[in-house]
Amino acid sequence: MSTHVQTESCWLVRSVAVRVVEIAAFDASSTAGDGLGLPRRPGTVTGTDDGGSSLYFAPGRWLLVGPSAAFEARIRAAAQWGSWVEVTGKWVAMTLQGPGAQRVLASTIDVEATLQGRECAAVTLFDCPSILVRDELGFTVWVHASVASDWVAAVERLGAALTVTTG
Numbered sequence: 001m002s003t004h005v006q007t008e009s010c011w012l013v014r015s016v017a018v019r020v021v022e023i024a025a026f027d028a029s030s031t032a033g034d035g036l037g038l039p040r041r042p043g044t045v046t047g048t049d050d051g052g053s054s055l056y057f058a059p060g061r062w063l064l065v066g067p068s069a070a071f072e073a074r075i076r077a078a079a080q081w082g083s084w085v086e087v088t089g090k091w092v093a094m095t096l097q098g099p100g101a102q103r104v105l106a107s108t109i110d111v112e113a114t115l116q117g118r119e120c121a122a123v124t125l126f127d128c129p130s131i132l133v134r135d136e137l138g139f140t141v142w143v144h145a146s147v148a149s150d151w152v153a154a155v156e157r158l159g160a161a162l163t164v165t166t167g
Contacts, residue, residue, distance in 0.1 A: 009100025010138070012155050014148075015093040018066045022090075023075065025060035025082040036075055038062055043118025045133055055142075057131045058122040063091070063142065091131075092148040094141045096155070101138040104158050111139075126154035 023038070039046045039056035046054050052066035060082070064071070076084055096104060105111050108125045111132075115121060120133040128151045131142040143151045 010096055010098035010104055012152065013095040013097065014152070015095060015140075017088065018093075019086075019088050020091050021064040021067055021072070022085045022087045023062040023064065023082055024085075027060070027081075037071060038075075043115075043120055045119040055120045055131060055133060057120050061122070063087075063131060065093075090145055091142045092145045094143055094148070094151065095135075095137060095139070096141065097138040104155055105132070105139060107158060108154075126151055128154075 037046075037048065038054050039062070042056050042059055044056045048054060048064075048066075048068065048071055050066075050068035050071065052064065052068060052071065055063040055065070057063055064075075067075075072084075102111050105125065109123055109132075114123060114132065115134050120131055123130050123132045125132070125141060125143070128147040129144045130151070133140040133142070141151075
């Protein structure tokens with residue numbers, strides 16, 4: 001189930017829950033994770049063979065969205081270089097779409113400066129820990145679940161003529 005909030009210039013879609021894993025390298029400067037299918041350059045988002053994605057959102061830190069069993073096995077086999085933590089439920093994906101999406105985010109950060117040369121970044125949006133990802137529809141923002149309702153409320157305050165639907 002997803003929730004849609006529409007303003008006059010953008011739409012907020014709260015995505016359905018998916019399995020999410022965080023990986024943290026013990027040494028962010030290490031190349032021990034090379035060859036495992038993880039993005040190698042911070043700020044990179046890559047797709048996996050099975051439709052999942054890997055977000056290299058901070059030095060030595062990845063968020064895996066919908067990882068397959070085979071991908072998990074490959075990473076865990078090389079686990080001596082970092083930690084694998086199941087964080088399903090910790091993060092909530094919100095998608096901001098439409099012509100006003102960047103303007104909504106611009107009230108809290110400089111989107112262009114933050115994502116210059118990057119596809120994703122760890123940020124604080126509306127005082128909420130988040131991972132910002134630019135995508136073909138606008139932006140996907142992974143927000144800590146504990147503050148997701150506050151994040152949505154901030155977006156709603158910035159909009160007008162809100163319509164909330166669940167589907």
